[in-house]
Each structure stands twice: as C-alpha cells, then as structure tokens.
Amino acid sequence: MRAIARMVLGTALSLCFSFVATAQTSEVPTPPVTTSSPEVSFKFDRVGLPVPQFTLRIHENGVGTYQADQAEIPATPTAMRGQAAQHVDRPINLTSGTVAKIFKDARELNRFNVECASKAKNIADTGTKTLTYAGSDGSGSCVYNYSENKTVQSLTDIFLGIVSTLDEGRKLEFLHRYDRLGLDAEINSFADEVKEGHAIELGTISPTLAAVADDTAVIQRVRLKAAKMLELAAEGSH
Template sequence: MTHVTTLFLLAFVFQVSPAALASPTPPTVTFTFDRPQVQTTHYEITLGEDGKGVYRARNQQGIDTEAPIAVSPQNLEHIWAEAKATDGFRKVQCETHLKNMAQTGKKALTWTGSSDTGSCSYNYSDDKEIQKVTSIFQGIALTMETGQRLAYLHRFDRLGLDAEITSLGNSVKTGWALEIQNIEPTLRKIIEDVSLMDRVRTKAEALLNNGK
C-alpha cells in the first residue's frame, strides 16, 4: 500500500461521523395522559418493540416517579399493530367528530423512529383500535398507580391495605387493571409481611399468581 493510499483511507475513516457508526435507535410507542384535576396529573408510558419500557408520572404535589415496565405479547401486539397500520399514528383521525364530549384528559399516542416521528392527540376517539390501545395503556397506568398507593399504605396506613387491594382485584377481574406483574415487588413485600392480616396477604398472592 502506497503512502498516498494510506493517507486517503485515514482521511475517510476520520470523516465518518459517530452518528453514522452508531446503531439505529430502536422505535418506541409512547402514550401520554394529562389531567390537572386528578391526583396523577401527568403520566407517560414508553414501550419498545420488545415489550420493555418505562412508566413516568407526576402527581398534584409535583412529585415525579419512574419505574420500568414490561408488557405481555398479546397487549404489545395490539399496540404495535395499530402503530404500523396507521403509519406511526399519522394516518388516523384520533379525535372524535362528536361535539360537547366530556373532558376525560388530554391523550396522545406517539411513534418515534430513528429519524422521524408520528403522533395524534385526542380527548376521546371513535376509532375502535385507538380505543383498544388507549385502554391497554390506561390499564397499565391504573396498575402502576395502585401499586404506588399499596406501597404507601404498607408503610403508613396498613389498615387501608385491605380495601385498596380488594379494589385492585376487582379492577383486574373487569379488565380495567392490566399487567399486574409490573408491581410484583410491592405485592411480594405484602405477601411476606407476616404482621399483616392473612386476608390481605392472600389477596396479594392471588393477584400475583393470576398475573403470571
């Protein structure tokens, strides 16, 4: 190899940007919810195609929380199928055409790829698939919010645990609360705390077993 050729190759290597050498950013889908009137005024759930993601929330006191989550293949399939069918939520009318709908919170679905994004925002949607995706994300959020309340009650108000865990059980049965495995650490602590009422520990164990 000649001296000139060597210099040419070195020049080429140093001209390649770090971004070009980096792996493409995996795509994600994010659901965002905002409603100042409720205790959890803001939350967002971001998921990758592998079903792993993160839940972030802020309450009325301005306290931020963040926790990793994982979603079952069945629910993940619904979410990503809709993202792909609508070209990253760009080819769908998310907001209803109906007038005077009650305000149930500002919602947004966002798809983010390595070089572009797509999104739609809505209060209420007539689209059945958007409704399904919304209910999945809201079901995950309900589980995470309840998990936070259970952790708080376990520390500061143990007598309140029975009613809260009973309510969660009812929400799971009706399909309102989803992906219970994401609060397994909290349920596990309740199960292992022999100072709690047996019925509370039994309900926590049943929830955990049904979530697997």
C-alpha cells in the same frame, strides 16, 4: 564501528515510527453501532386528577418507562399522614402479548398519521391524550380527548390499564408502610379492577405485591389476594 552504530540507530528509528503509526491507527474512533427500536408513547394530561400528567413509552422489545407527576396526597384518619407531590420516573417491562397488540394497533393506524379526535360536540373532558410512534419505519402522532375509532379506543384502554396498575402499586406501597389496615379495602378494590380488565400488566408491580404477600404483619386475606395477583402476573394473564 560507525557503520554498526548507524545501522542500530536506523533500526531503532524504524521501530519507533512503526509504533507511532500503529498507535495513531488504534486511536481512530470506530463509529458506534446503533440500533433503532420502534417506540410507541402515550401521553395524558388532565388537571385535577391524583396523577394529572403522565407519559408511557414502550419499545418493541417490551422495555419502557413511566414518567408521571403525582399530586399531593392528603392525610387520612387512619394513616395520619399524607404524601407530598412527586415526580415519578421508573423503568417497566411489559408482556409480549401486550406489546404485540400495541404495535399491531399502531401500524394499523398508519403510525398515528390519522385523525384520532372525534368531531362530535359537547363531549365531556376526559383528558388530552397523545399517541406517538417513532421508528426507522416511520413516525406520526395524533391528539384527542375522545375518539370514535375502535383501534384508538383499544390502545387507550391498554395504556390506561397499565397506568392503573402502576398507580395502584404506589398506593399499596404507601399503605403497606403507613396504614396496613387500609390495605384490606384497597386491595379488594384493586382485585375488582383486575377482574374487570381495567388494571393490567400486574408484573410491573410484582415487588410490591410480593412484599405484601410475605409480610406476616398484614392480615391473611390481604396476603392471599396479593399472592393470587402474583400468580396471575407469573402466568402472564394480566
């Protein structure tokens, strides 16, 4: 009987040690899988503007963020109310064509390891701009008010065009809620900006455009313009 008991005890202890060893092995953390997605960012600073500071960050897969500090918006005779200063932080998704152009230009500029700023004197202050590249293939940054480099100018126009659309989206949201009559002049002005190529990536404000287009309380021509912009966004042409 004692021999049997010792055999049973030995088997139990062996199983116990085996379980503990397995548990300890399973508790060893595995290193997280990380992927480095190159990022291009554009930062803008200029005191006195409705949006005096903003930063756009774009990853090569088209996903990005828009962070901005919007100044206080005073009340208008028609809206009868203003809007307090606010910080904006929102995700965005860009079309593949725009993203490809941004990263192509960034790499042509050696990931911004170049002199961006013009050396000319007495140039008007159009805002301090900073282009930055960060990725496993390198990094760099350059700062300028005005640049004579055509590729830098092209990138600047792209980023300002995106931000123009994002800012317009907030204006349309505000007017849709508090001043529907004001939508008419605003969306006409916006349509001109889109036509001239000064406002791009309409898909970033698709929900706002859809809300205006679907609202039967909004005058018909405004709804039609919003619907047309939605079509352009769906086509990826703007």
